[in-house]
Amino acid sequence: MSLAPAQPTLLIENDRVRVTRWDFPPKSETGHHVHEYDYVVVPVIAGQLILTDDEGNRTENQLTVGGAYNRSVGVSHNVINESDAPVAFIEIELK
Numbered sequence: 608m609s610l611a612p613a614q615p616t617l618l619i620e621n622d623r624v625r626v627t628r629w630d631f632p633p634k635s636e637t638g639h640h641v642h643e644y645d646y647v648v649v650p651v652i653a654g655q656l657i658l659t660d661d662e663g664n665r666t667e668n669q670l671t672v673g674g675a676y677n678r679s680v681g682v683s684h685n686v687i688n689e690s691d692a693p694v695a696f697i698e699i700e701l702k
Contacts, residue, residue, distance in 0.1 A: 631688035654694030
C-alpha cells in the first residue's frame with residue numbers, strides 16, 4: 608500500500624524547544640525516523656496510529672484529545688494512519 612506523507616507544520620523553534628503539529632490524513636505516514644530529542648505528544652484529533660519499529664514490530668497507539676505521553680531520545684519508528692479518518696497531534700521536542 609502506497610501511503611501519502613503526514614504533514615508537519617513547525618509552530619515554534621528556539622534554543623530550548625521545537626513544537627510541530629503533525630497532521631495525518633487518511634492513509635498517511637511520517638516515514639522512518641529517529642528522534643534526536645526527548646519529546647511529548649499531545650493529540651488534537653483523536654484516532655489510532657500504528658507505530659512500526661526497526662524490526663517491523665507493529666504497535667497500535669490510540670490517541671485521545673488532550674491526553675499526553677512522552678518518549679526518550681533515540682526512538683526509531685514510522686508512524687502510520689491506516690484509517691479513513693484524519694488524526695493529528697502536537698509534538699514538543701525538548702532540546
